[in-house]
């Protein structure tokens with residue numbers, strides 16, 4: 420019986436898999452070199468099947484999709500092997516270096532893709548020099564070198580590829596049933612770098628009382644960026660009105676009276692009274708008088724802090740007054756020490772500038788602001804005394 424080369428290999432692998440484990444045999448580098456050498460064989464093999472047109476017999480359009488289906492790979496991985504197989508036909512030095520374990524398969528992939536991308540300008544590919552880079556640099560550094568080489572050799576092609584990539588940008592923003600927003604997207608390199616830089620700066624931890632995870636800090640940074648842009652009043656107007664968010668609630672609801680419906684943000688989902696109180700610290704109020712669901716009167720819109728008081732407050736506080744906070748005046752908003760909803764006046768002695776994070780820490784986080792003379796003290800919520808609430812039909816826990 421004639422044994423094929425592939426059967427011999429299968430036998431060897433099977434023997435290897437059934438060996439008695441010996442820790443002194445463990446040598447990941449050698450193991451990887453063997454796998455990479457087999458990757459070379461695989462790439463050459465699929466290339467030969469492509470040339471013989473075996474994929475056409477099966478009615479598939481491309482060789483990559485046929486290989487993907489036959490070998491249980493993704494189409495991208497299959498296309499990758501085909502590219503390597505084709506390029507290595509003429510890059511014999513690279514093929515030898517891969518077979519001998521001198522360079523890894525991933526590095527060879529980077530070189531082969533570069534050569535393929537260069538197309539007619541493939542003669543500019545200096546095999547000896549690029550192989551030298553592959554020996555010297557890590558895979559990720561080699562990929563950068565290949566990108567750079569591509570740009571030098573073929574600026575137009577590079578531009579076209581970059582434009583192709585640019586078309587993939589997208590951003591989805593959708594509200595979920597619990598009121599949270601899901602955000603998912605891909606940004607182009609310039610917008611992405613700008614976005615990351617801005618978010619990273621705003622997402623730095625704010626001191627020992629900041630218990631947020633890095634993910635939460637980044638999410639807050641995005642909110643802070645958006646609110647800042649709106650509050651600066653420099654965004655383009657929409658229907659000749661400054662962009663803003665709407666909050667609708669009853670006066671009783673704002674005062675936190677029991678049994679009163681909570682506030683609605685953007686006329687959709689309810690928000691908590693504490694959050695509504697925070698928003699009321701700095702907003703434009705319009706009184707709308709309703710009777711039997713009919714609007715019978717709309718009062719004049721007024722700010723909870725008037726423009727002259729706001730100017731004086733900005734001069735006095737110059738930024739968030741929470742100790743150690745770095746947010747400047749443009750990144751801070753007024754807080755009513757005695758809440759506006761509880762009758763606190765919008766006058767300088769009752770106001771303090773706080774940033775987005777520290778304003779939230781006071782309202783939702785239960786911190787207390789105490790004014791003593793010209794200074795402000797911030798007291799953490801008393802964690803010892805637990806408030807207990809009892810709803811209808813609930814008994815006190817024993």
Ligand SMILES: [Zn+2]
Pocket residue numbers: 696697700753754755778782
């Ligand atoms: Zn406030």
Ligand SMILES: [Zn+2]
Pocket residue numbers: 739740741744745746773774775776777778
């Ligand atoms: Zn602050």
